[in-house]
Amino acid sequence: MPSRKLESLAAGRTGSLRLLRLLLVVSVALPLVLFAGIGWREHRDSWAEVERNSRKTALLLHEHVLKVFDTMAMTLDRVDERTRGMGWPEIAGSEPLHRYLKTLNEDLNQIGVLAITDPQGLIRNASNVFPARNAYIGGRAYFRTQQEADAGLLIGESMVSKATGRRSFSLSRRRTATGGPDGAFDGIIHATVDPDYFASFYHRVLTDRGEAVTLVRGDGQVLVRYPMIRDENQALTLPPNRGLLLAIQTRPDEGVFLNTSYNDGAERFYAYKKVGAFPVYVVYAVDASLVAGMWWRNMALDAAFVAPATLALALIAWLAYARARSEAQTLRLWAEEVRNRQRLEEALRQSQKMEALGQLTGGVAHDFNNLLTAALTNLHLLGRHLPEEAKRFLNGANTALERAEKLTRQLLSFSRQDAINPAVVDLGDSLHRMGDLLERSIRADIALEWDVAPVPLPIAVDTVQLELATLNLVLNARDAMPGGGRIRLSVRPSPVAGHARLEVADTGTGMPPEVQARAFDPFFTTKGVGKGTGLGLSMVYGFARQSGGNATIESRPGEGTRVRIDLPLSPEAPAAPPPALSERPAEAPKPLRVLVVEDNALVLMATVEGLTQEGFIVETADHGVAALEVLEQDQAFDIVVSDVVMPHGVSGIDLARRIKERWPHLRVLLASGYSPESLATMGADTAAVLAKPFRPDQLAARIRSIVASPAPTSPKAAAVRSER
Numbered sequence: 001m002p003s004r005k006l007e008s009l010a011a012g013r014t015g016s017l018r019l020l021r022l023l024l025v026v027s028v029a030l031p032l033v034l035f036a037g038i039g040w041r042e043h044r045d046s047w048a049e050v051e052r053n054s055r056k057t058a059l060l061l062h063e064h065v066l067k068v069f070d071t072m073a074m075t076l077d078r079v080d081e082r083t084r085g086m087g088w089p090e091i092a093g094s095e096p097l098h099r100y101l102k103t104l105n106e107d108l109n110q111i112g113v114l115a116i117t118d119p120q121g122l123i124r125n126a127s128n129v130f131p132a133r134n135a136y137i138g139g140r141a142y143f144r145t146q147q148e149a150d151a152g153l154l155i156g157e158s159m160v161s162k163a164t165g166r167r168s169f170s171l172s173r174r175r176t177a178t179g180g181p182d183g184a185f186d187g188i189i190h191a192t193v194d195p196d197y198f199a200s201f202y203h204r205v206l207t208d209r210g211e212a213v214t215l216v217r218g219d220g221q222v223l224v225r226y227p228m229i230r231d232e233n234q235a236l237t238l239p240p241n242r243g244l245l246l247a248i249q250t251r252p253d254e255g256v257f258l259n260t261s262y263n264d265g266a267e268r269f270y271a272y273k274k275v276g277a278f279p280v281y282v283v284y285a286v287d288a289s290l291v292a293g294m295w296w297r298n299m300a301l302d303a304a305f306v307a308p309a310t311l312a313l314a315l316i317a318w319l320a321y322a323r324a325r326s327e328a329q330t331l332r333l334w335a336e337e338v339r340n341r342q343r344l345e346e347a348l349r350q351s352q353k354m355e356a357l358g359q360l361t362g363g364v365a366h367d368f369n370n371l372l373t374a375a376l377t378n379l380h381l382l383g384r385h386l387p388e389e390a391k392r393f394l395n396g397a398n399t400a401l402e403r404a405e406k407l408t409r410q411l412l413s414f415s416r417q418d419a420i421n422p423a424v425v426d427l428g429d430s431l432h433r434m435g436d437l438l439e440r441s442i443r444a445d446i447a448l449e450w451d452v453a454p455v456p457l458p459i460a461v462d463t464v465q466l467e468l469a470t471l472n473l474v475l476n477a478r479d480a481m482p483g484g485g486r487i488r489l490s491v492r493p494s495p496v497a498g499h500a501r502l503e504v505a506d507t508g509t510g511m512p513p514e515v516q517a518r519a520f521d522p523f524f525t526t527k528g529v530g531k532g533t534g535l536g537l538s539m540v541y542g543f544a545r546q547s548g549g550n551a552t553i554e555s556r557p558g559e560g561t562r563v564r565i566d567l568p569l570s571p572e573a574p575a576a577p578p579p580a581l582s583e584r585p586a587e588a589p590k591p592l593r594v595l596v597v598e599d600n601a602l603v604l605m606a607t608v609e610g611l612t613q614e615g616f617i618v619e620t621a622d623h624g625v626a627a628l629e630v631l632e633q634d635q636a637f638d639i640v641v642s643d644v645v646m647p648h649g650v651s652g653i654d655l656a657r658r659i660k661e662r663w664p665h666l667r668v669l670l671a672s673g674y675s676p677e678s679l680a681t682m683g684a685d686t687a688a689v690l691a692k693p694f695r696p697d698q699l700a701a702r703i704r705s706i707v708a709s710p711a712p713t714s715p716k717a718a719a720v721r722s723e724r
Contacts, residue, residue: 020324024317031310039299046295047269050286051256054271057205058254058284061213062273064201065282068110069275072171072191073153075104075111079189080176083116088187091116092124092132101127112168112192116175117143119187142172146188150174155280156190158223158235167235168192169223195224202226210287212261212268218279220245244272244283258288373671373693377606422460422547424572427500428452428491434467438474438489445484448474453492457500460570461547469540473504473563476537480508480561494566499549505562511555519553540565592707593617597627597642597655607641610696616703624650628658635663638707641699644672656687667706671699 082100083091091097101114105127115126121138125131137143142156156170172190202213203226215224220238238245243259247270254273261268268285275282432452439448470489477487485507494501511519520541537553540563544551548568555561594616598604604620611618619637621627625648627640640659644652656668668687671694690702 017324017328020321024321027313027317042298043295046291050291054284058271058273061282066276076173076189088118097125098130110197112194114191117188119185146174147185168195198224199226210290212285214283216281373603377610377696422462424458424460424570424574426574427457427459442478447486449488451490458570458574459567465543469543477506480506496566498569499566502565507560510557510559512557516553516555591617592638595619595637595640597621599623599646614700623648624655639667639703641669644670
């Protein structure tokens with residue numbers, strides 16, 4: 001009840017926090033959105049203003065260039081009128097003509113040199129020197145163009161002037177020949193344009209350092225650029241299909257575009273206009289960074305008014321949200337603490353249930369083992385008296401009892417009360433020895449692959465449980481592949497330090513996460529009724545934990561399953577196989593005298609009869625106290641075979657300890673289905689252990705092996721043997 005009330009309060013606080021969080025977001029986001037809208041408008045207006053100013057500036061520059069070209073065209077016409085009718089010897093020797101050319105040159109600052117060239121390409125008179133030096137220009141493109149046909153007023157290519165040593169360009173026209181325009185070619189009149197004139201004018205017009213002006217011919221050749229280009233000795237031609245040449249394909253007279261400068265790689269905004277009818281464009285450029293700077297200045301001014309109000313509103317919302325969040329966090333921690341306490345109480349109840357279930361399971365399995373022992377013993381004795389044709393029914397009963405024995409062992413593994421008998425073995429060798437069993441346990445459509453590391457991996461485990469765990473994993477992998485596949489057994493050093501890893505991987509159907517989370521739970525199975533007990537993987541996990549290791553599962557639907565068992569490595573080496581017994585002449589064995597201590601009448605009767613038929617002399621006792629009374633009167637027994645759990649306050653373990661203290665020469669064999677203590681530890685220093693159920697021949701073989709082992713030596717033991 002308190003938990004539900006706290007959860008409802010926490011839910012209410014959560015709703016308030018959402019509202020405050022929304023208010024905080026709106027208090028910040030709304031001014032930012034408005035500011036972004038203002039910024040977008042400012043950005044658009046900035047570029048619109050730059051475009052208007054650029055178009056106006058380009059128009060102004062266009063008028064200036066057009067005026068220069070018109071003035072130079074009239075100047076060339078006046079020179080043509082002055083020289084009309086003069087022969088080339090007269091032109092070359094006329095000093096008045098030189099002075100006339102010089103006067104025109106001095107009156108027009110834009111002209112660098114004014115000259116007259118004959119049809120052979122020799123300059124015959126010029127404004128800069130008299131007499132002319134007959135410099136040859138017949139190889140230049142503008143001369144060849146005028147020579148081939150009348151090109152009118154022709155704007156020549158950019159070139160380095162021999163007179164000034166600087167790059168410039170020329171304007172030229174044909175000299176009027178005898179016979180009019182259709183007459184023969186009679187030389188040209190041409191003038192070079194002084195780039196300093198344009199630089200001086202642009203310096204007065206342009207104010208910002210980010211501005212530039214360029215005169216470009218229609219074919220992309222740069223005639224003049226201000227500021228000056230980096231290398232005046234190298235002619236520059238704009239690349240086709242980009243920038244200006246791309247823009248004039250769609251708008252041949254005027255336009256604007258944004259492009260990267262060919263000069264310094266900076267991004268600039270360009271406005272261009274064609275100079276009258278001339279194939280020349282004047283291009284005005286301004287750095288995009290100037291536009292961005294102007295926009296940032298406007299935005300900074302706007303931010304100076306918006307930011308304080310936004311911060312104040314956000315601060316108020318944040319304080320309210322922080323206070324509400326602190327209260328909600330406190331309430332949430334309180335509710336979490338209550339839930340944790342409830343979970344711990346539930347876990348404790350579940351643990352108590354599982355402990356009670358384990359004790360119940362262990363008790364049932366112990367009693368069932370006694371019944372199995374009696375049944376197996378009686379069937380074994382019965383088999384000696386049945387005819388051959390009836391033994392097949394006996395075999396069926398034995399098979400059923402063997403399955404019951406396997407189920408009982410799984411129950412004992414679940415209850416963690418199964419007796420273990422650890423021995424140091426090599427993990428790889430132990431698995432290889434059960435290779436035939438594993439091969440017989442799978443189907444023909446399943447391949448069993450081995451990947452065993454070539455290094456010894458000694459581990460201290462119960463070999464029976466190791467084999468049973470491996471077999472369970474292989475059988476589970478087989479059942480997960482109804483259509484066939486591969487099972488891979490891997491043995492290698494584990495990533496966990498000081499451990500060896502056994503991995504069984506299959507290519508089967510895999511497990512969804514909810515099934516994988518419960519795979520090790522006892523009695524959990526996804527198999528059909530009668531196809532699984534749900535104790536196989538639980539036994540594997542119990543074996544790994546009992547052996548000091550751990551077991552994990554990795555699986556995905558459709559990708560198979562990997563089960564890994566990590567077992568601690570043993571510092572001891574695996575025991576060497578026992579040497580072969582030397583052949584001796586057969587001697588008549590002496591009947592062994594056995595004291596059997598068992599409180600279960602059925603087990604006692606079957607055990608006595610079985611040992612008697614095996615050739616033993618058997619005495620009995622119903623419990624431990626009675627056994628001690630028998631031994632007080634008679635110690636001439638070869639071995640005492642005792643159950644573990646017995647009434648009257650003396651268990652089999654207590655009996656073994658008292659026998660060891662009082663009659664150390666006397667051997668003890670404990671037979672039990674389970675023990676509340678570790679039978680392995682008890683067996684190492686008190687008595688040998690035999691797990692139930694067993695058949696009479698198995699019990700007889702174990703007794704003979706114990707009696708045949710070296711006997712303890714002590715004065716008391718020697719005295720007893722001398723009495724016998």
